[in-house]
Amino acid sequence: MNQRGRDVDEEPVGPVPRKRTGGRSARVREAVLTATLDQVAEHGIEGLTIGDVAARAGVAETTIYRRWGSRTALIAEAVTELAAVGNPVPDTGTLRGDLRLLAEQIAQLISRPGIARLVGTTIALSADPEVAAARHHFWEDRFQRSSQVIVRAVERGELPGDVNARAVIETLSAPLYFRLLVGDEPLGSAFIARCVDDTLTLHAKPV
Amino acid sequence: MNQRGRDVDEEPVGPVPRKRTGGRSARVREAVLTATLDQVAEHGIEGLTIGDVAARAGVAETTIYRRWGSRTALIAEAVTELAAVGNPVPDTGTLRGDLRLLAEQIAQLISRPGIARLVGTTIALSADPEVAAARHHFWEDRFQRSSQVIVRAVERGELPGDVNARAVIETLSAPLYFRLLVGDEPLGSAFIARCVDDTLTLHAKPV
Incomplete structure (x- = not known):
């Protein structure tokens, strides 16, 4: 630093x-x-x-x-x-509940005024080392916080012990941010539910 | 128009x-x-x-x-x-083969110099109706072309008849574009293979 x-x-x-x-x-x-x-x-x-x-x-x-x-x-x-305050890492007792809250937090963050401009600019100016460092700082913080949800799910036996925490968070987050990118579709509760279901299907242990 | x-x-x-x-x-x-x-x-x-x-x-x-x-x-x-030329809609005879080619085309497009700047700017300036229209035009073209892959897969019985073509393309594309957004991880062949596998797991009919 x-x-x-x-x-x-x-x-x-x-x-x-x-x-x-x-x-x-x-x-x-x-x-x-x-x-x-x-x-x-x-x-x-x-x-x-x-x-x-x-x-x-x-x-x-x-x-x-x-x-x-x-x-x-x-x-x-x-x-x-901005992304952390008012958004404590979920701890509902189930992986599904935690993923649902995480997805809702992401959807709310993406929907804030000014966020599209901010996210877009960090991509557009990513050749600038300072902007790249800021972007890296933001995402590492997001991944690090969210991984607590994954660790607890492994402890409860809901995810395999060798799960790639970052991959789980990617699966959950990517479709939400993709809609920010495409811009024409809403981040409604049905879509959030689908993101959670898909993440569980791809990563959770069979019951 | x-x-x-x-x-x-x-x-x-x-x-x-x-x-x-x-x-x-x-x-x-x-x-x-x-x-x-x-x-x-x-x-x-x-x-x-x-x-x-x-x-x-x-x-x-x-x-x-x-x-x-x-x-x-x-x-x-x-x-x-740019996205269409040199990238004919895949028609390999299998859904897996077509999704693989589509994912490779997206990865190549994302990796082109200037694309990060372009994508970032369309997000940053999306409040501008002209920019929003340009972005809409681009994505509708992408979804429309790619949906030919889905139609053929339905005809072959690889996808259910009531499949949401756009949702399949979203599942495939979102993790690739998410890495453009995060910026720190490569779009290598292992990652592309995972995107294809996940899309098939979530959408393809059980064999």
Whole structure:
């Protein structure tokens, strides 16, 4: 992470503590990340400047540079946070229940205003190493969180012990994101149910 | 189509005849579509102007306006053509063989330089009605062509008569395009084989 020039007191890699309520530092962080997402939704990644984010969040530009180091590190953290906050990793007691919640979380995320623009831009600008790093950060966080669902399902005997957690998450997620890409079909509950059924058919142990 | 201001001698909607070799009109069309793709690959959809395409193709701007009417109609036709030319609809005699070829064609298309930028931009700018129309045109063409594979498989008894052709194509395509989106994993032959196997598992009739 030091390659991005972040401070040593930055967020640790991997699952980020969600409950950092209270304290000026936490308030600044939240204000900056919210302002970042608002700016991206309105102007795209290309149009985002640290100066605009600072003005919108009511903090000094230097605060942002000291904490995040770069524009793209800032965007990466804001989007990863967006996908994680309010979306605790499901733990319903069954693989089906957990996959259903995961799929609903993805559908909600995809449907947010500004997300199409954000996702599209990260693909369009993926030749840019900073954008590629931000995208990588986002997806690794998604896969890492979701894999807790797979680990618990293996413990319950619902998935084989040698299951490829990432492949299961891919099977569940791909059709949802594909509809974001094609753009003409809704992410309704019938479609979500089909994604869950297909994932169970392809990966779950026969009962 | 008239809403886009095209001429009456334009390409018909639906499957486009591929073999329009010979003739100045065909040569102009090919030069313009090739120049369009080159411009998009280098400068993105946002950076494409009819003037630049005309200069690159060695034709008059008015020729392009008369034939395609708009920047986006031009891009839509160029990309649809890119995906279709050199990629005849597979007809190997088995559903497995056809799905394998389709998946390989998609993997090759996704791996082309400039495609990430193009796909990303169509998502990012999907709020623009012209971009949305271009995207719609591209995907409808893809689904329509591919559905011939499904129709033949139903005739051979490999798929149930009430199969949803679009759902089969979605199952096959979604994981491939998802990897374009995530960006960190290759589209190798093992992955392609898994996409085909999964599609057959989920949709084919039990033997």
